[in-house]
Amino acid sequence: MELRDHPIELQKFRIRLAISVVFVLTLFSLLYVRFYYLQISQQDHYSTLAEANRISILPLVPNRGLIFDRNGKVLAQNYSAYALEITPNKVPNIQETLDQLSAFIEITPADRQRFMKLMNESQRFKSLPLRNRLNEIEIATFATNRYRFPGVEIKARVYRQYPEKESVSHVIGYISRINDKDLEHLEFKNELHNYRGSQHIGKIGIEESYEKQLHGITGFEEVETDAAGRSIRVLSRTLPKSGDNLILSLDFGLQEAVEKAFGERRGALVALDPNNGEILAFVSKPGYDNNLFIGGIDHENWNLLNNSIDRPLNNRALRGVYPPGSTFKPFMALAALELGKRTPEYSMADPGFFSLPGVKHRFRDWKRGGHGRVNLHKSLVVSCDTYYYSLGHDLGIDNMYNFISQFGLGKKTGIDVENEVSGLLPSSAWKMAQYKQKWYAGDTISAAIGQGYNLATPLQLAFATMIIANGGKAYAPRFVKQIQDSKSGEITDVPKNLLYTVNLKPKNLEVVKNALIDVTKPGGTAAKAAANASYTFAGKTGTSQVVKIKQGERYNEKLINERHRDHAMFIAYAPAESPKIALAVLVENTGTGGSTAAPVARQVFDYYLLGNTPDAADDSSDNDAEEHDHSH
C-alpha cells in the first residue's frame, strides 16, 4: 500500500483538467467545422432544399364515433357546417380585420372575446374559428369580398351535437377544444401524433372515458404547396379511420320516464339490470345543455351553470355522496343473519329509543313510543331504528364494515366512466387514520341506521341493491353494451364483467327478500307507492339527513329551510321473484323515502316492465302520518 503525496496528486489533477480543456476545445471546433460546412459551403444547396420544401403532410381528421342508446336512438352525432376561420400570422392587424369583417358577417362581442382568448393560447400559424355555423347568405357575402381578407377563410368543419341535451348530459358528457393539459396527457400516452389536426377531445362522461374508441385514427395527405403555402396537388393520401360507434345499455325511453317522474325536483336515479350490470337509466337532476361546451362555453352561460344553487354540473348519481339512511338496513339485516347475531325468530321490545349500557343518552326511533315487539322481518317492514341500534351494538363496527363492504359501499364500483367517487363505509381503522381518534360505541349506533359517517353515491346503492336482487353477483356497472367498428359495421358485444360473488345462505337471503317485498305491502313504509302493482315489488325506504337534529328535539319539516330538509331515498327491484331491474333513487330535500322517492321507482318499473308512460311529477306529495317522521 502506498501513501499518496498531496502536492503531486494536485499536480496530476491539474494536468488532467488541462487535458479536458483541450478535449472540450477540440470537440467544439469539430462542431464549428460542421456548422461552417452546412451554413457556408453548402448554404446554396440547403437553401434550395428549404425553398423546395413544399411538400406538406396534412392530417385528415377522422369523424368521431356516434353514440346510441340500446334501441338505436342517437345520443351524440356529427354534422357538417361552414366556419369562418383566421390564421393569425397571415393577418397583419387582427383588430382591424375583425372590425372590417363585421361589416359583412355578424360578429358578436362574445365571438370576439372567445377568438382573442383562443388566439393567445394557440400557435400563430394555426387556423382558428371566429364564427361557426355560417348561413348561406353569410357564405355568399364573404365569398364576394374574400380578396380583401388574406388569411381569412371559410372552411367546412364537422361539429358534434347532443340532440337530447339535459336528459343525458351526465351520461354522455361532452367534448371541447384540446388545451395544453390535454396535449401533455396525450404526449404522455404517446398518442399526440394521432391528434394532429384534431381540435376536440372528450372532457367528461362517456366522451372522455371512451375517447380512444370514439376518436378514430388520423389519416394523412401529402400535398405539394406553392410559395404561399396553398396546396397545388395531392401526392398521396392515407384515409383516416372514423371512430367506433358506441351502443349504450341505456334505455332512452326509460331515461325520459325518469326525467318526467322527477319533474322539477333535484336528485338522482341509477337503474341496473341485475343479470349483467348494464345501466338502464342514469339520471342526475338537474342536467345541463352539454352542447354549450363544445366550442368553448362563454362567460355568461358558465357563470349561470357554475353559480346556480341547484348545481346542474354536479353529477349526483356518480359523485354525489349521501348518508344512505334506512336503505342501509337490509344489508345490516343480512349481516345479522350471516354472522349469526340474530335469528329470524328473535324479537325485542321497542320502547322508542335505545341507550348504551350505563349511558343516559337516548338514540331515538323515528316513531315516538316505538313499534312494540319487533323481529327482523318487521324491523325492515316498518323501518324500526331501535332494532338496528341494538343490532349495531352487538355486531360492532368492524364486523359491519367487513360484511357490508362486500356490497360495494365505501369503494368504487368499477363503472366504465372516470371520476367515480368511493363514498365512505366507516371502520375503526378508518377513523384512526383520518382523525387519530379511537372508535366510540356511540359512533356504531348511528352508523347502524346508515347515518353517522356513512356516505354512499346513488350508483353505489344501485350496485348494492343489484347484489341483493340477483343473490350475490357483483357485476361491474357499465354504460357501453356494444362497440360498432366504423369501417366494417361489425358489432362486438362488451362481455358482462362479474367482479366477484358474495356468499350468502339462500335461506337468509330469502328472509330479507321477503321482508323487502312486504315493505311495499299494506303496513310497509312504501305501501302507498306500490299499491295495485301488477308485479311483485321489493324495496326499502330511507331518509338521508341533511342537518343534525339535537338531542330531545324533533324534526319538523315545516319549520326547516327547504334546502336543509332531508333527502328521500329508495332502493328497489322488480319483479321480486326474478328481478329485471334494480335501482336506487334519491330526491333531494323532500323528506321521507316512502312519500316521494318510492313513487318515482313505481313509475320507472311501470314503464320498464309494463310499458306505461308516467304522468308528470306530482309535487304536492301527500305525506301519510306514518311517513311524517325523521330517519327512516
Add this chain to the structure above:
Amino acid sequence: MKSMKLTQNKLDIQKIWHFFTRYIDGFLLASLLALMGLGLMVLYSASGGNISKVNNQVINILVALTFMWIIANTPMQQLKRIALPIYLAGLALLVGVALFGEINNGARRWLNIGVTRIQPSELMKIAIPLMMAWYFDKYEITLRLRDYIGATLLLIIPVLLILKQPDLGTALLIAASGFYVLFFAGLSWRIILGLSALGAAALPIFWGMMHDYQRQRVMTLLDPTTDPLGAGYHIIQSSIAIGSGGIAGKGWQNGTQAQLDFLPEQSTDFIFAVFSEEFGLIGNTLLLLLYLMIIGRCIIITANASSQFSRLIAGSITLTFFTYIFVNMGMVSGILPVVGVPLPLISYGGTSMVTMLIGFGILMSIHTHPKFIRT
C-alpha cells in the same frame, strides 16, 4: 434622526442583498441568465408564438433557480454527508421503476409515487457523481486498483438498470459523468486506453444487444437519404434548417423550416435547429462562446477547489454539461445519432433545467464557501 433611519434602511437592504448573493457566483449567474433569456426567445419562435409555453418555461427557470440557490447555500460538507443516502434512494427508485414503472413510449422510465410521477434516472445524474466523488474522497489516502473497481461498480449497476428501461441517451450520459470522476481521480492512462481498445473490439457485440430503433438511428446517421420519410426525416429536415440559415440567419420568427412545422420536436430536443435557422452562423458562434464562457468559469472553479471531493464533483459536472451540449448539437447537425438529449438551458422542459442548475449550485457552493486546507 432621519439620516440614521436612512442608514438603517440602507443597512437592511445590504443585509438582504448579502443574504441572497452571499454564495452566488456573479459571473456564472450572469452567463446562465443570458443563455436562458436567449432560450426563451428561441422557444417563443419555435412554439409558433405560444406565450403560455414561454410562461411555463419561465416558471421552470424560477423553480430551477430556487434549487440552485438552496444548493449554493449548502456547504460541501453537508452534501458529502447526504451523498450515500441519495445514491441508495436513487438506486431503490430505479429498481422500483424496473418492477412497477409506468410504460410510456414503449419504455419504462417513470415511477408513480402517488402524488406525482418521477423519473429516477434524472436524480441519478446528480447522485452518481456525488456518490463516486464521496467514495474516492473516503479512500483518497490508499487508492488502489481495487478502489477503482469498486467505484466502477457504483456506476455500472444504475447504468445497466437505466439501459434496461431502455433509455440509451441517459445511460450514456450518466456513464460519461461517472467516467469523468474516474478520470479526474487518476485512473491510469493504460487502463483508459486499454478499455477504449476493448470497447472498440466489443462494438459488434453491443450492436447485437441494441434495440431495433437504436440500430435504425445509427444506420440513418450514416446515410439519412435511405429513409427520407421515416427515421431519416429528423436529420434531413434539421440539416436543411441549419444549412439554409447561412451566415446571418433568416431572422427571428422567420425560419421557414420551423414555422411551417417541418422540424420535429422543435421546442425540445431539436430547438437548436430553429435557433440555427433563424440566427445563422453568427448566432451559432455567439451561442458556442456563451457556453464556452460558462465552461471556462467552471474549470477555474474546479482548479481552485480545495478538497478531493469538491474537485471530482466539480470536474465531472463541468464535463457532463459540455457533453450534453456536444451530443445535442452533434445530433441536430447530423454528426451523431439521434438520442433524446436536450440542449442545456435552452430546450423546453423543467426536469433537465432543474438538474442542470442543481449542478451549477454545487459549483457555486464549492467556490463561495470558505475553503479548508487539509492538514
